[in-house]
Amino acid sequence: MSSLKNTLTEAMKDAMRAKAKFRLGVIRMVLADIKRVEVDERIEVDDARCLSIIDKMTKQRRDAANQFVDGGRQDLADTELAEVEILKEFLPTPLTDDEIIAFIDQAIGDTNASGPQGMGQVMGQLKPKVQGRADMQVVSKLVKERLTYIQPAIFRYTLTAEPILWI
Numbered sequence: 001m002s003s004l005k006n007t008l009t010e011a012m013k014d015a016m017r018a019k020a021k022f023r024l025g026v027i028r029m030v031l032a033d034i035k036r037v038e039v040d041e042r043i044e045v046d047d048a049r050c051l052s053i054i055d056k057m058t059k060q061r062r063d064a065a066n067q068f069v070d071g072g073r074q075d076l077a078d079t080e081l082a083e084v085e086i087l088k089e090f091l092p093t094p095l096t097d098d099e100i101i102a103f104i105d106q107a108i109g110d111t112n113a114s115g116p117q118g119m120g121q122v123m124g125q126l127k128p129k130v131q132g133r134a135d136m137q138v139v140s141k142l143v144k145e146r147l148t149y150i151q152p153a154i155f156r157y158t159l160t161a162e163p164i165l166w167i
Helices: 003-018 021-041 047-070 074-088 097-111 116-130 136-150
Strands: 154-157 163-166
Touching: 003 021, 003 047, 021 047, 021 074, 047 074, 097 116, 097 136, 116 136
Parallel strands: none
Antiparallel strands: 154 163
């Protein structure tokens, strides 16, 4: 059993002891989704997959909250956002913009990608590093901007890990 799954199980037990019904419901929902994946795919879910499941659930809750706000149902939006806050407890600390850009620059340098056609390679290398720690749509947008920016140049890395463009 993965350590994140153990953490979720322990958090569920703590919520039961504390009689925190809302928190208990959210944690049970996560564990049920993990169990569904295990049964459907006949695999034992590891930490990376648990993170992707929690990340997906967080994104779904945020989207639902936005739709509820647009529909004039602030009470339901508040419930969804409260669920997001509980889900965030099980995600790793989010990356800062500078850290994301550093990961992107490193991935571009490692794959020698240039131009938009190299986006798949860069995203493939980035996803395991930033999954659950950054919004992948934002990462994708930043990668696209960086690849468009360096398209006409040759990208090189120095020992200081600062990107240099040689034209």
